[in-house]
Amino acid sequence: MASSPSADSVAARRLPPPTALATFSSSALHTLAASCVVRSKKLANWGGTTHVTPERLFEPRSVEQCLALVELARREHKELRAVGRAHSPSDLMWSKEWLVRMQRMEGVVQIDAAKPSVTVLAGTYVSAIHDILAAATPPLAMSNVGSISEQTLGGLIATATHGTGYNFPVVSAAILSLRVIVALPPxxxxxxxxxxSREVHPDLFNATLCGLGCTGLIVEAELAVEPAFNLRQVGEEMTVDFLFGPSTGYPAVLAAPETPRFSPRAKGATPGAEASLAPQRQSIGALLARGERLPPAKSAYLPAVRTTSPAHVYPLPADVLSEEAREDDEDDEVTREAQRRLERIVQSSQHAKIMYWPQARMCTVFRADRTFEPPMPVGLGSKIYGRVVGHDLTQLLLFVSRYHRALPPRIARLVFWLTHPSSKNASSLESSAGGKASSVPPPPPAGEHSRGVGRTTEEGVASGPSSSSSSSLPEAAPSPSASSSSDGKKALVARTTELSTPSSSSSVTQAGEHGARVFALRAAAKRGAVSRPAAPAHRVSLDAFLTPPPDNGRKYGVLSRALPPIGTGATYHSINTSHKVFNMDCLFPQHTSEWAIPLVHAASALRALREWLEAEEADANGERIHFPVEIRFADADGIWLSHAQGRKTCFIGVIQFR
Ligand SMILES: Cc1cc2nc3c(=O)[nH]c(=O)nc-3n(C[C@H](O)[C@H](O)[C@H](O)COP(=O)(O)OP(=O)(O)OC[C@H]3O[C@@H](n4cnc5c(N)ncnc54)[C@H](O)[C@@H]3O)c2cc1C
Structure with a gap:
């Protein structure tokens, strides 16, 4: 066991008072509460989308103060809620009565190198935990982290924050034990x-792991960690059609004739028109674009597995997990093929995520594995390009794009072009993406909908991938610039594995990382260090290219392997400290919507989302989202309120900058 230098003061602060709390008079409790009251009470969340001014705001530093606050709230019938760093996109953490901000309840209690695990006070920032673990002997690291590390561990636990990885559950599943203040009557x-823990008060433990702050005040948590590791990440660009399959009007749902319209934007709605619609399969995307209510979800979409024991947090026992229906009778064959492809890609590395740029009709698939290789150095030019273009200019353009509805799609394509090596110019990008935004066909009028869906479906199947084999990709889409003119910049699509100076970036945005690589590719192209792209591979074999990591089941293994590419788009490699690869700069305040859906239905959802977004983009008054759409994955867990409860999960996150 090792202790950190600050452990002494933390040790004192984590102790409950020597005498029973029940013996404290209310005035003694008020004195303790007053010692941590904060005068300035106006609070906003990180995105600036929700605000509150509570009756009282407290910032305790010790367990004794926390106990006094909870007991006083119980005696005086006050609602009391914990706030971590208010990074939740909703008003989840607010109360108009008493708020307890936990960020001063921070510090490391102990590091157990044998387990290995770290125990910290619950208000400790995740970024501080990275530093604490890196300084340990031997160095340690969290196994999986979300897009940022600015949250408190308590907030992370209470919301079951997730990172990405086919075999990696939400972060709460790595919690070994908790100390929670519960307001019990005398x-x-x-x-x-x-x-x-799983053994002691397992009900309280399980409920608190995604308890949204409702089970009690978490004051301390022990988190399982692993030996420090670097991640080798490969980003690979591909068209949306390549990844999700061509648009076919499916996935479709059986829309009932009495489906009511609910949106003021519903087009061409005349009284009684709904009743004239015969029951028919309608695409979810088209229904959404027309502002029509979706029919209720089938029960098959609900989690099929409920854990019986609260101790079944993670991993779920094999007999609890049943194989969910792999194929949905509402999907067409293109969707099924896309689903098989998606799952193979996600399984092919430890941490896979997809950045989907709807306006550019492009995706970047990021796959990362543990490696012993040292971090790749970042050239100064790459850093500057990443910072100026990928961060500052992108932010400025996003800011500007809020002021005219025509701007967001154009700006998204411009930023994609600036920050992605394979996009030689906007027009080639648009043509590879199936046409300029304005040429995206609008959703058919209600009366023609059935005909429209049938027609596009037939065409899509005819031109889509073969349905005969699940182990082959559809014909690889040539990267946007591969088919364009043969000037010097054409070489930008070459693989960075052929570069003599690979670049990586940890301090810039994800877009900035691409930008840094564009810069490196351009420099290398000038030096003649980049070769022409290989001819597009036809009918690439998934079995040959996407073997699951050999450590499946032993997921923490170090692979140190170069991931074979999926398609023929540009790729870029980086190696960095684990949390620097997991994290990204989320730019400026934003509205966030994230859906957690069963992984087995991910392709259906993504194809419906694509169809809806393209229809909205073609509509001058349509919805506008910013970029990229973040698609991530988590293993099934047994945490009662977890979004990944009972099934592997695909998270689809959409943002709109404020
Ligand atoms: C830019 C950005 C990126 C993000 N990326 C991801 C991501 O990749 N993956 C992901 O899953 N989420 C992500 N989130 C969401 C974020 O991880 C969660 O909202 C997290 O809960 C925020 O932690 P917090 O400390 O700010 O908690 P808060 O937002 O302050 O509180 C969240 C909840 O936790 C409760 N709570 C906080 N502390 C305690 C405590 N000590 N005891 C009991 N309850 C407590 C609160 O009552 C509230 O219900 C992101 C958010 C932002 C702003």
Whole structure:
């Protein structure tokens, strides 16, 4: 066991008072509460989308103060909620009565190098945990982290924050034990700190792992970690058609004739018109674009597995997990093929995620594996390009794009072009993406819908991938610039594995990372260090290219392997400290919507989303989203309220900058 230098003061602050809380008078509790009251009470979340001015705001530094606050709130019938760093996109953490901001309840309690695990006070920032673990002997690291590390560990646990990885669950699943302050009436022992784990008070433990702050105040948590590692990440560009299959008007749902319209934007709605619609399969995307209500989800879409024991947090016992229906009778064959392809890609590395640029009709698939290789150095030019173009200019353009509805799609394509090596120019990008935004066909009028869906479906199947084999990709889409004129910049699509100076970036945005690589590619092209892209591979074999990592089941293994490419688009490689690869700069305040859907239905959802977004883009008054759409994955867990409860999950996150 090793202790950090600050452990002494933390040790004192984590102790409950020597005498039972029940013996404290209310005035003694008020004195303790007053010692941590904060005068300025106006709070906003990170995105600036929700605000609150509570009756009282507290910032405790010790368990004793926390206990006093919870007991006082119980006695005075006040609602009390915990706030971490208010990074939740909703108003989840607000109360108009009492708020307890936990960020001063920070510090490391102990590091257990044998397990290995780290125990910290719950207000400790995740970024501080990275530093604490890196300084440990031997160095340690969290196994999986979300897009940022600015949250408190308590907030992370209470919302079951996720990163990405086919075999990696939400971060709460790595919690080994908790100390939680629960407000119990005197007859049940009074307000107290309860230790809980899979073995001790397993109900409280499981409920708190995604408890949204409703089970009690988490004051301390022990987190399982692993030896420090670097991640080798490969980003690979591909068209949306290549990844999700061509647009076919499916996935479709059986829309009932009485489906009511609910949106003021519903087009061509005349009273009684709904009743004249015969029951028919309608695409989800088209229904959404026309502002029509979706029919209720089938029960098959609900989690099929419910854990019986609260101790079944993670991994779920094999007999609990049943194989969900792999194929949905509402999907067409193109969707099924896309689903098989998606799952193979996600399985092919430890941490896979997809950045989908709807306006550019392009995706970047990022796949990362553990490696012993050292971080790749970042050239100064790459850093500057990444910072100026990928961060500052992108932010400025996003800001400008809020002021005219025609701007967001154009700006998205411009930023994609500036920050992605394979996009030689906007027109080639648009043509590879199936036409300029304005040429995206609008959704058919209600009366013609059935005909429209049938027609596009037939065409899509005819031109789509073969349905005969699940182990082959559809014909690889040539990268946008591969088919364009043969000037010097054509070489930009070459693989960076052929570069003599690979670049990586940790301090710039994801877009900035691409930007940095564009810069490196351009420099290398000038030096003649980049060769022409290989001819597009036809009918690439998935079995040959996408073998699952050999450590499946032993997921923490170090692979140190170069991932074979999926298609023929540009690729860029980087190696960096684990959390620097997991994290990205999320630019400026934003509205966020993220859906957690069963992985087995991911392709259906993504294809419907694509169809809807393209229809909205073609509509001058349509919805506008910013970029990129972040698509990530998590393993099934047994946490009662977790979004990944009982099934592997695909997260689809959409943002709109404020
Ligand atoms: C830019 C950005 C990127 C993000 N990326 C991701 C991502 O990649 N993956 C992901 O899953 N999420 C992500 N999130 C969401 C974020 O991880 C969660 O909202 C997280 O809960 C925020 O932590 P916090 O400390 O700010 O908690 P808060 O937002 O302050 O609180 C969240 C909840 O936790 C409760 N809570 C906080 N502390 C305690 C405590 N000590 N005891 C009991 N309850 C407590 C609160 O009552 C509230 O219900 C992101 C958010 C932002 C702003």
């Amino acid at each position: 007859a049940q022992g009074g307000t107290q700190v309860l230790f809980c």
